[in-house]
Amino acid sequence: MFKLENIVRQNVLQMKPYSSARDDFKGTATVFIDANENNLGSLAGEHYNRYPDPHQHKLKSRIATIKGVDPKQIFLGNGSDECIDLLLRMVCQPGKDALLNLPPTYGMYEVSANLNEVHIDTVQLTADFQIPVKQVLASIKPETKLIFICSPNNPTGNNIEPESIETILKNFDGLVVLDEAYIDFADTPSWTTRLDDYPNLVVLQTFSKAWGMAGLRLGMAFASVEIIELLDKIKPPYNINQATQELAQNALGNDEQLKYMIEETVQERELLEKALPALAAVEKVYPSDANFLLVKVTDAEALYKHLLNDGIVVRNRSNLPGCENCLRISVGTLEENQLLLQSIAEFNV
Numbered sequence: 177m178f179k180l181e182n183i184v185r186q187n188v189l190q191m192k193p194y195s196s197a198r199d200d201f202k203g204t205a206t207v208f209i210d211a212n213e214n215n216l217g218s219l220a221g222e223h224y225n226r227y228p229d230p231h232q233h234k235l236k237s238r239i240a241t242i243k244g245v246d247p248k249q250i251f252l253g254n255g256s257d258e259c260i261d262l263l264l265r266m267v268c269q270p271g272k273d274a275l276l277n278l279p280p281t282y283g284m285y286e287v288s289a290n291l292n293e294v295h296i297d298t299v300q301l302t303a304d305f306q307i308p309v310k311q312v313l314a315s316i317k318p319e320t321k322l323i324f325i326c327s328p329n330n331p332t333g334n335n336i337e338p339e340s341i342e343t344i345l346k347n348f349d350g351l352v353v354l355d356e357a358y359i360d361f362a363d364t365p366s367w368t369t370r371l372d373d374y375p376n377l378v379v380l381q382t383f384s385k386a387w388g389m390a391g392l393r394l395g396m397a398f399a400s401v402e403i404i405e406l407l408d409k410i411k412p413p414y415n416i417n418q419a420t421q422e423l424a425q426n427a428l429g430n431d432e433q434l435k436y437m438i439e440e441t442v443q444e445r446e447l448l449e450k451a452l453p454a455l456a457a458v459e460k461v462y463p464s465d466a467n468f469l470l471v472k473v474t475d476a477e478a479l480y481k482h483l484l485n486d487g488i489v490v491r492n493r494s495n496l497p498g499c500e501n502c503l504r505i506s507v508g509t510l511e512e513n514q515l516l517l518q519s520i521a522e523f524n525v
C-alpha cells in the first residue's frame with residue numbers, strides 16, 4: 177500500500193518552510209517596508225522591485241483552467257528540471273535511497289540523482305523502447321523511492337504503453353514520476369486525468385517545448401494535494417520569477433497560436449518521417465509522438481560532423497544504450513528541414 181508519509185524524508189516532514197513576508201501579512205496596506213526591497217523603483221521596469229508571488233496564484237489558476245486540474249494539484253518549478261530535483265530530495269535520503277531509471281531516457285534524472293547522492297538502479301527499455309514490466313517490478317528494492325518514466329520518451333520519441341505504466345503504478349509503493357514534456361505533440365491523453373486514481377502518480381509537463389518558452393524556465397508537476405504541499409514546503413520561495421509569471425500568463429491566452437505551432441510541427445515531422453528513409457545514410461526512422469525524431473544512420477559520428485560542417489547542429493545519441501548510430505533531430509521549420517535533408521543527401525557522395 178502506498179503511503180506518502182512512509183517515503184518522505186524525516187527532515188522534510190519535520191522542517192518548517194521559509195515564511196515570506198507577504199505570507200504573514202493578511203489585509204490591505206499601501207506601505208510595504210517589510211522585505212528590504214527598493215521602494216524607489218526598479219532599473220528593470222515597473223513591479224520588478226517587488227518579490228514575486230511565491231505561490232503564483234494567478235498563473236496557477238489559469239493553468240488549472242487550461243489543464244482541467246485543481247490549482248491545489250499544481251506545483252510550478254524553475255523548469256521541470258527543478259521539479260525532478262525537488263521530488264528526489266523530498267523522498268530520497270542521500271547515500272541510502274535509490275531510484276529506478278529506464279534508459280535510454282532523459283539525462284536529468286541521472287544527473288539529479290548523482291548530485292543528491294541517490295543510488296541509480298537501471299533497467300534498459302526493450303528493443304522497441306517499451307518497458308520490460310516484469311524486470312522493473314523485480315528490480316524494486318526497499319530503498320527504491322522513485323521510478324522515472326518518460327512518455328513520449330526522450331530521445332526515442334515513442335509513447336510508453338499505458339498498460340505498463342498502470343501496472344507499475346499499481347505495484348510500486350514509491351512515486352511514479354511520469355514525464356510528459358512532449359505530451360502536446362502526442363495523440364494520447366495526459367495522465368493528469370488519473371491523479372485521483374493513483375496517489376503515487378506525479379505528472380511532469382513543461383512550457384519549454386510546445387509552448388515555446390524554454391527561455392522562461394517554467395515547468396509543472398501535477399499530483400495529489402499532499403505531494404504538492406510538500407513540494408511547496410521545500411522549494412526556494414521565489415523560484416518562479418515575476419517576469420516569467422507575467423509572460424506566461426499572457427501567453428496562456430493564445431491557444432490559437434499554440435494549436436497552430438503543434439499542428440505545424442507534427443506536419444513537418446510527418447514530412448521528415450517520409451523523406452528521411454529515402455536517403456542512403458539513413459537506416460531507420462523510429463516512430464515519434466514528439467517534436468523530434470530518433471534516426472539510425474550508417475555512421476552517426478561522421479554524419480554528425482558532416483552536418484556541423486554545413487552549420488546544422490543535431491544531437492548524437494550513439495552512446496546511449498540501444499541507440500547505436502542514432503542521431504536525435506528536432507523538427508525544424510520547413511526551410512531548416514529542407515537544409516537538413518539536402519545535407520544528409522550529400523553525405524558520402
Ligand SMILES: *Cc1c(COP(=O)(O)O)cnc(C)c1O
Binds near residue numbers: 256357
Ligand atoms: C526538455 C525536457 C524537459 C524540460 O525541462 P525544462 O526544465 O522544463 O525545460 C523535461 N523532461 C524531458 C524528458 C525533456 O525532454
